[in-house]
Amino acid sequence: MISLRYSSLALLLMLAGCVSGPDHVPPQMPLPAKFTEGGAKSNNDVSTTRWWTAYRDKQLDSLVARGLSRNLDVQQALEEINQASANVVTAGAGGLPSLDLSASHTVSGEKGSLRTTTGTTNTTTGEASASWLLDLFGRYRRATESARAALDAAYASADDEKLSVMKDIVSSYIDARYYQERIALSNANLKSRLETYDLTKQQSSAGAASRLDVVQAEGLVQSTRSEIPGLENSFNSEVHHIATLLNMPASTMKAELRKDAAQPVFNGTIQAGVPADLIRNRPDIRKAERELAEAVANIGVAEAKLYPSISLSGSISPSRVGSTASNAGSLTSWSFGPTLDLPIFDGGSLRADVDSARSKAKTAYLAWKDTVNSAAEDVENALSAIHRDAEAEAALRNQVKTAQESLRLSTMSYKDGASSLLDVLTSQRDVSDAQASLAEAIQTLAKDYVDLHVAIGAGYRSQEATLNSAAPAATP
Structure with a gap:
């Protein structure tokens, strides 16, 4: 016959393998085979794609590299990873045995004018206490699982912040070069109109x-002169914003970008991939999935509180008391035993906690689906914008050529006295408006490519980091 002691031990081992609550299963949702204006070829992993280099602008490459290493928002997101990592240790510590040691030594006695005196007494004590809360229903295992999911979410959040900063830097740089182009056009138009003004006076x-x-x-x-200050102010605002993103003085950044450069033009190809790629590549989707895993694990934490808990504790405390080493006496006390904590009546608060945890998990699942849908919408919008804005840019390039030819002909006709000044002024306005519209179209199309690559989740992870680390999100 199996003794009661061994039966109890076997029961404890069986209970120790129990884990309350459901296990997390990666969510799924039906997605179309391709985007409306995209292809059917998968992009695979694009997290290391340096898409901004397709603008072929060395200065832009430098700004992005410095922004990812210096930006304060990125640094804060990385610090949150450290906090989440510490929380994993804290969450798991509750299910491990604890041991505390303490010791003391006191000297006591009496001294006075009475004939009777008491000698010095030395008292030395020590205590070692240990406790262990048996994780019978997986409360701390689920808490650790939740903390690890939160750590994964922190990694994804840092990736998402990098992607956001990248977008901000590239977009602001495109805007800055646009305003420089507009300033240059206004100065050229001012020169042309001054020539017309001098000719008219003659x-x-x-x-x-x-x-x-x-x-x-x-x-x-x-009118042309009045445009330039506003354009210069807009250029300065973009430069100041880039300086803030790179955590550096605005004056230094202004000196770096003061020299005019051509407006950035994307020289790469459109590779949007397929909707299924987004679940792997978009950090905000990975973050939402990990937050769902965290919420599911918290259901187990809440359910485990409904069941009894058993803790083992014990202590041993030796002491030694005496005036000298020869007449000192010693005493050792000890204790050991289990403690059972059984929730009987709590007014329904523990069950309400379980219901709340389940509702939070459902909310997290819906948030994940919403994030996936929003990501797909971002890509669809970016693809549509690229195709339409490319057509508009091509048409505006032809319009500029036509307007410039019209101005040349009207100016020649005016000098010959065959047409009025109004024809020349109208042609100059047409050239100015067409050039401004073309510059804006180039700016818009360049930013469309930024939106597309951010929408597919490209470029937030360096190739070196990928080689040197084994997917931080894959925490066991």
Whole structure:
């Protein structure tokens, strides 16, 4: 017959293998085979794709590299990883045995004018206490599982922050170069209109132009001059924002970007992949999935509190008391025993905690689905914008050429006296408007490619980090 002692031990071992609550299963949802305006070829892993290099701008490459290493938001996100890592240790510590040691030594006695005196007494004591809460229903195992999922979410959150900073830097750089282009166009238009103004004054002196013509030409000059300060202010604002993103002085960044450069133009190919790629590549989707795993594990934590808990504790305390080593006496006390904690009546609060945990898990699942849908929408919008904006840019390039030819012909005709100044001024406005529209179209199309690559979750992880680390999110 098996003794009661061995039966109890076997029962404890069986209970120790129990874990309350459901196990997390990676969520799934039906997705289309391809995007509406995309192909059917998968992108696989694009987290290390340095897509911004397709703009072929060395300065932009440098800004992105410095931004990822210096940005304060990224650094905060990385620190949150350290906090989450410490929480994993804290969560698991509750299910491990604990041991505390303490010791003391005191000297006591009496001294006075009475004839009777008491000698010095030395008292030395020590204590060792140990306790262990048996994790019979997996409360601490689920808590550790939850903390590890939160750690994975912190890694994904840091990746998402890098992606956001990258987008901000590249977009702001594109905007800065756009405003520089607009300033250059305005200065060129101002020069052309000043020439027209001087020509009109000469013809007015010769009686070939009216005072109204001179006033109109001068008005167009002043209108062009008034555009430049606003454009310069917009350029400065973008430079200041880039400096903030890189955590460096605005004056240093302004000096670096002061020299004009061509507007960035994306020279790569469109590789949107398929919707299923988003679940692997988008860090916000991975973060939502890990938050769901954390919520599911917390159901087990809440359910485990409904069941009894058993803790083992014991202590041993030796002491030694005496005035000298020869007449000192010693005493050792000890204790050991289990403690049973059984919830009987709590007004329904523990069961309510379970219901709340299940509701939070359901909310996290819905949030994951919403994140996936939003990611797919981002890609669809970016693809649509790229195709339409590319058509608009091509049309505007032709419009600029047509407007410039019209200006050349009207200027020649005006000099020959065959047309009025109004024709020249109208042609100049048409050229100015067409050039401004083209610059804006180039800016918009360049940012469309930024939106696309951010939407597919590309480029937030360096190739070196990928080689040197084994997927931080895959915590056992």
